[in-house]
Amino acid sequence: MVSDSDESADLSWLLNDDETQLSPRIQGCSSEDAASNSSLMPHFLDMGFPRKMITKAIEESGDGNSESVLDLLLIYSSLAGTTSRNEEKAESDENSWADDSSSYFDEMDLDLEMAGQDSISNKLQVLVKMGYDQDEAASAVKRCGEDASAFELADSIYAAQTAKEEEFGDCDPSSAHEQKDGDKYDPFLHDHKRQRFDDGASSSHRNNNQRRGHLNRAYGRPSTTIRHHGGGSDDDREAELFLPNSMVGFGLPMDPKRQIYRKLPDVAQGPPFFYYENVALAPRGVWDTISRMLDNIPPEFVDSQYFSAACRKRGYIHNLPIANRFHLKPVPPQTILEAFPSNRAHWPEWDKRTKFNCLQTVVASSKLTEKIHAELKAYPNPPSLDVMKRVMKECRKWNLIWIGQKRVAPLEPHEVEFLLGFPRDHTRSISRTERYRSLGNSFNVDTVAYHLSVLKGIYPNGIRILSLFSGIGGAEVALHRLGIKMTAVLSVEKSLSNRNLLNSWWKETGQEGELQEIDDVRKVDDAILECFIRRHGGFDLVIGGSPCNNLTGSNRLHRIGLQGEHSSLFYHYYRILSRVRYLMGKH
DNA sequence: GAAAGTATGAGTTCTCGG
DNA sequence: CCGAGAACTCATACTTTC
Numbered sequence: 001m002v003s004d005s006d007e008s009a010d011l012s013w014l015l016n017d018d019e020t021q022l023s024p025r026i027q028g029c030s031s032e033d034a035a036s037n038s039s040l041m042p043h044f045l046d047m048g049f050p051r052k053m054i055t056k057a058i059e060e061s062g063d064g065n066s067e068s069v070l071d072l073l074l075i076y077s078s079l080a081g082t083t084s085r086n087e088e089k090a091e092s093d094e095n096s097w098a099d100d101s102s103s104y105f106d107e108m109d110l111d112l113e114m115a116g117q118d119s120i121s122n123k124l125q126v127l128v129k130m131g132y133d134q135d136e137a138a139s140a141v142k143r144c145g146e147d148a149s150a151f152e153l154a155d156s157i158y159a160a161q162t163a164k165e166e167e168f169g170d171c172d173p174s175s176a177h178e179q180k181d182g183d184k185y186d187p188f189l190h191d192h193k194r195q196r197f198d199d200g201a202s203s204s205h206r207n208n209n210q211r212r213g214h215l216n217r218a219y220g221r222p223s224t225t226i227r228h229h230g231g232g233s234d235d236d237r238e239a240e241l242f243l244p245n246s247m248v249g250f251g252l253p254m255d256p257k258r259q260i261y262r263k264l265p266d267v268a269q270g271p272p273f274f275y276y277e278n279v280a281l282a283p284r285g286v287w288d289t290i291s292r293m294l295d296n297i298p299p300e301f302v303d304s305q306y307f308s309a310a311c312r313k314r315g316y317i318h319n320l321p322i323a324n325r326f327h328l329k330p331v332p333p334q335t336i337l338e339a340f341p342s343n344r345a346h347w348p349e350w351d352k353r354t355k356f357n358c359l360q361t362v363v364a365s366s367k368l369t370e371k372i373h374a375e376l377k378a379y380p381n382p383p384s385l386d387v388m389k390r391v392m393k394e395c396r397k398w399n400l401i402w403i404g405q406k407r408v409a410p411l412e413p414h415e416v417e418f419l420l421g422f423p424r425d426h427t428r429s430i431s432r433t434e435r436y437r438s439l440g441n442s443f444n445v446d447t448v449a450y451h452l453s454v455l456k457g458i459y460p461n462g463i464r465i466l467s468l469f470s471g472i473g474g475a476e477v478a479l480h481r482l483g484i485k486m487t488a489v490l491s492v493e494k495s496l497s498n499r500n501l502l503n504s505w506w507k508e509t510g511q512e513g514e515l516q517e518i519d520d521v522r523k524v525d526d527a528i529l530e531c532f533i534r535r536h537g538g539f540d541l542v543i544g545g546s547p548c549n550n551l552t553g554s555n556r557l558h559r560i561g562l563q564g565e566h567s568s569l570f571y572h573y574y575r576i577l578s579r580v581r582y583l584m585g586k587h
Numbered sequence: 588g589a590a591a592g593t594a595t596g597a598g599t600t601c602t603c604g605g
Numbered sequence: 606c607c608g609a610g611a612a613c614t615c616a617t618a619c620t621t622t623c
Contacts, residue, residue, distance in 0.1 A: 433591060
């Protein structure tokens with residue numbers, strides 16, 4: 001859920017005013033002094049990084065440039081699994097950030113090794129608790145080795161079970177390649193054709209071989225990513241973040257058997273629960289960074305085509321339970337013609353689409369649809385293969401529907417609302433252009449509701465939420481449709497018209513809870529958070545999707561990654577979540 | 588000044604035939 | 606296994622219209 005139209009992000013909260021003059025000054029003096037005197041310190045402290053970590057990062061960065069310092073901090077965080085949550089521990093434990101820089105990485109590695117080495121009996125116990133057979137668990141240990149984490153072991157058992165199912169099940173191997181419309185759910189845990197994400201080194205790291213070596217060694221620990229253990233030794237490879245071939249996440253409502261089990265790192269245990277969303281097809285390394293910042297939790301990649309008649313490939317990082325999810329009712333139409341039956345009469349046979357592509361923020365011009373109409377009128381029915389191909393290309397690109405003989409048109413705003421799971425005319429209060437933009441930036445309600453459904457049992461008396469980048473209120477609508485009462489909502493949204501829209505919806509739907517709206521994530525500080533926590537006792541859920549403008553392929557001009565003007569607001573999501581955890585721990 | 592209209596690819600993965 | 610082509614993507618900048 002993003003409102004990015006006018007969201008101009010600067011990084012002033014982590015930069016100093018005279019940051020440009022900072023580097024020569026730091027280079028001039030030596031080590032600690034420069035670091036501790038640096039005015040970058042308060043900014044990074046504010047983000048929740050431990051003081052010693054920041055000192056180390058400033059020293060190591062050499063040039064004192066805030067971006068490279070931030071990069072280093074991200075790496076350290078991933079190595080140490082450190083967030084502001086264990087800030088006090090890190091601060092008080094002198095050894096955790098030893099002054100001897102030469103031993104720094106060794107210590108990190110040691111810590112991680114220790115963390116990964118639970119006793120075997122403990123792991124077996126966990127697996128049995130997860131519902132696995134003792135024998136299955138034992139043979140998984142044999143397969144994966146004694147160092148494997150409980151999560152890896154569960155992965156292995158699951159893969160073995162699924163392999164067995166496919167071997168003896170009723171799957172027709174010949175149909176395995178007919179998954180054009182994605183009705184075959186590859187359990188992504190043992191999909192060998194998965195796309196590969198970068199190893200986590202951002203472009204600014206690529207020329208630093210030494211640093212990258214450390215990164216490769218430590219990144220993708222069992223606790224953070226799924227790792228394969230094939231039978232042969234050459235099947236073993238470095239753990240990396242993968243984008244699954246079919247994005248079914250941790251299981252789908254219509255396929256309950258394909259659930260996976262996961263164990264979250266202790267630091268990630270809720271409450272507060274959190275839920276973060278962004279585009280799945282981001283530039284290399286982006287999801288690695290986001291995952292590292294958010295407790296090293298692997299993203300759940302889901303294509304909303306499994307929930308509606310439109311594709312929407314998104315990644316979600318959250319610490320919600322994943323057992324006993326349920327589907328929002330009524331289940332929306334799953335194909336284009338089920339969604340818009342009245343268009344069937346005009347739909348030519350040669351348009352084989354059953355799903356729309358991703359609903360974006362702008363729609364086709366009338367000039368284009370007129371051109372298509374003119375072209376089709378000039379030819380007999382059916383048109384030549386060549387014309388057909390050209391028309392279909394435009395139809396797919398712009399999600400056009402057939403509204404008359406040889407006539408196509410873009411979806412109406414209320415049709416987009418319908419496909420995304422919003423009530424009709426949810427966005428009627430804003431201009432047509434703005435409706436398309438806000439809807440294109442929004443959640444798919446059914447998908448998000450499926451993930452959030454587990455909260456219903458946990459919070460029968462209602463939840464208190466912090467909604468960042470609220471947009472048109474996809475999270476709120478999802479919770480409302482699930483029948484989860486919102487006792488208090490702190491919503492942050494840049495666009496005034498979207499804020500008004502959410503406010504109207506809040507009143508119209510008779511919400512009893514309190515809705516507080518803020519216009520900028522950069523304004524969300526401890527004072528605001530503490531005020532809410534004092535009034536309401538805390539937050540149960542921190543939810544939001546930060547701007548994707550600099551990540552999406554649709555952006556031809558500024559697809560520059562997480563450091564982009566808009567997408568860098570992700571760091572505020574991280575900052576605010578960290579502060580919420582810290583402040584709630586204090587109370 | 589707000590709203591609507593229009594031209595503007597790259598980067599990456601997927602597909603399929605050899 | 607490999608390579609060429611198809612397919613897809615929460616958009617931006619500028620102009621025109623109202």
